[in-house]
Amino acid sequence: MKYVSTRGGMLAQGFSDILLEGLATDGGLAMPERIPQVSAAQLESWRSLPYHALAAEVLSLFISDIDAAQLKALTQAAYLPETFQSAEIVSLRPLYDGLSLLGLSEGPTLAFKDMAMQFLGQVFPHVLHTRGATLNILGATSGDTGSAAEYAMRGRDSVAVFMLSPFGRMSAFQRAQMYSLQDANIHNLAVKGVFDEAQDVVKALAGDLAFKNKYHLGAVNSINWARIAAQIVYYFHGWLRATTGPGQPVSFAVPSGNFGNILSGHIARSMGLPIRRLVLATNENNVLDEFFRTGIYRPRSAAQTFLTSSPSMDISRASNFERFVFDLVGRDAERVARLWQQLAAQGSFDLSAYLPEFTERYGFVSGTSTHQDRLSTIRQVIDRTGILLDPHTADGVKVAAPFVEEGVPMLVLETALPAKFSEVIEEALGRPAPVPRGLENLESLPQKVTVLPCDVASVRAYIAEHASL
Numbered sequence: 001m002k003y004v005s006t007r008g009g010m011l012a013q014g015f016s017d018i019l020l021e022g023l024a025t026d027g028g029l030a031m032p033e034r035i036p037q038v039s040a041a042q043l044e045s046w047r048s049l050p051y052h053a054l055a056a057e058v059l060s061l062f063i064s065d066i067d068a069a070q071l072k073a074l075t076q077a078a079y080l081p082e083t084f085q086s087a088e089i090v091s092l093r094p095l096y097d098g099l100s101l102l103g104l105s106e107g108p109t110l111a112f113k114d115m116a117m118q119f120l121g122q123v124f125p126h127v128l129h130t131r132g133a134t135l136n137i138l139g140a141t142s143g144d145t146g147s148a149a150e151y152a153m154r155g156r157d158s159v160a161v162f163m164l165s166p167f168g169r170m171s172a173f174q175r176a177q178m179y180s181l182q183d184a185n186i187h188n189l190a191v192k193g194v195f196d197e198a199q200d201v202v203k204a205l206a207g208d209l210a211f212k213n214k215y216h217l218g219a220v221n222s223i224n225w226a227r228i229a230a231q232i233v234y235y236f237h238g239w240l241r242a243t244t245g246p247g248q249p250v251s252f253a254v255p256s257g258n259f260g261n262i263l264s265g266h267i268a269r270s271m272g273l274p275i276r277r278l279v280l281a282t283n284e285n286n287v288l289d290e291f292f293r294t295g296i297y298r299p300r301s302a303a304q305t306f307l308t309s310s311p312s313m314d315i316s317r318a319s320n321f322e323r324f325v326f327d328l329v330g331r332d333a334e335r336v337a338r339l340w341q342q343l344a345a346q347g348s349f350d351l352s353a354y355l356p357e358f359t360e361r362y363g364f365v366s367g368t369s370t371h372q373d374r375l376s377t378i379r380q381v382i383d384r385t386g387i388l389l390d391p392h393t394a395d396g397v398k399v400a401a402p403f404v405e406e407g408v409p410m411l412v413l414e415t416a417l418p419a420k421f422s423e424v425i426e427e428a429l430g431r432p433a434p435v436p437r438g439l440e441n442l443e444s445l446p447q448k449v450t451v452l453p454c455d456v457a458s459v460r461a462y463i464a465e466h467a468s469l
């Protein structure tokens with residue numbers, strides 16, 4: 001399997017090559033040059049597989065430069081029952097009225113990003129070892145991505161993580177989660193600025209090619225194709241758990257921000273998985289809902305981006321959306337390049353000519369959920385089922401409900417556990433979320449963090465001193 005750029009300006013490369021790169025050299029995103037197809041018979045033959053073996057089957061369709069036995073060993077190490085709190089790794093729990101919850105948040109950082117990141121924590125060291133290389137992962141986080149990356153890479157040789165977080169702007173729980181890691185290869189840098197400023201420092205250093213090459217800088221941000229690939233697995237798993245035989249339709253509802261999670265659903269559907277609807281749920285930052293209703297994509301500025309009670313979906317532009325547009329325009333890379341030029345020049349583009357295809361051909365529908373919707377959905381679901389939702393998952397349930405169809409299970413992706421966002425739970429229910437087993441003392445553990453000014457020179461000096469070479 002080879003990978004091409006959505007903008008057409010990259011020579012086809014293998015999985016291991018694009019694994020270690022961020023954007024393609026032409027500014028586009030890597031996509032498999034064709035979408036592998038899975039037959040109904042093959043799908044049925046996967047019914048009894050444990051999660052890690054299903055992962056090896058699905059991922060092998062996208063990875064031809066790691067041999068099958070090796071890939072099995074990597075997925076087995078990534079999806080351990082003790083890492084995800086159960087043998088099934090991903091649970092399926094019924095709610096009511098055809099809605100179920102696909103439990104993707106049982107990993108070490110209590111959010112679905114662990115599902116992909118734990119695989120990266122295996123495949124990165126493997127590829128680096130084969131190449132005799134090292135990698136210093138540089139990123140900025142406002143919460144979930146950074147901690148998932150740190151837990152996946154902790155203690156691995158050949159990889160170090162330098163994660164910038166905005167000083168004083170994360171919850172006590174999120175800080176404790178990241179800063180309590182004592183591993184020598186994990187560097188928490190609390191910078192005195194907001195997230196966007198931290199992100200600018202990362203972009204400046206990653207854009208300094210001499211510095212980037214000298215210190216082997218890499219990224220694990222949401223445009224990384226390996227993360228998209230690893231997420232495809234749980235759509236197959238969810239379908240296999242929700243059905244009893246071939247061809248039965250299942251819909252998925254996905255709380256969305258950067259369009260990474262639901263893009264994996266789009267790829268799974270394109271592979272032949274019988275997905276009826278992909279329900280895209282946004283919060284008040286509803287750029288994507290607007291696109292799927294009107295065909296016009298108009299990203300917003302940071303100043304126009306609301307701070308909401310489902311903060312991991314507070315995005316102004318959706319990094320992975322370009323991959324869907326690539327498919328939508330018939331994989332015409334020149335067209336994609338022109339659209340993104342237009343976006344840079346005019347701030348929007350119009351694909352309303354494709355409006356009928358969004359649902360008919362690709363299965364997409366969408367909706368917006370607000371702060372009040374989150375609170376009332378959290379109350380309603382706990383009243384009816386005893387299950388406590390996190391605010392992002394509540395957005396998913398709220399937007400999914402009107403799209404439920406007779407005889408078609410609607411699987412809502414649980415993207416975080418409520419303990420991560422306890423203030424919102426307190427607002428909804430008048431009491432905090434229970435702390436998961438084993439994490440009761442998290443906030444009293446010793447923390448390892450370096451506070452730095454939010455500027456390029458300070459972070460550059462820190463990396464130069466601490467990078468593994």
Ligand SMILES: *Cc1c(COP(=O)(O)O)cnc(C)c1O
Pocket residue numbers: 111112113144145222255256257258259260261262312313392415416
């Ligand atoms: C990252 C995240 C999302 C958004 O996922 P995308 O892949 O960016 O669309 C939703 N909910 C939670 C809890 C997250 O951490």
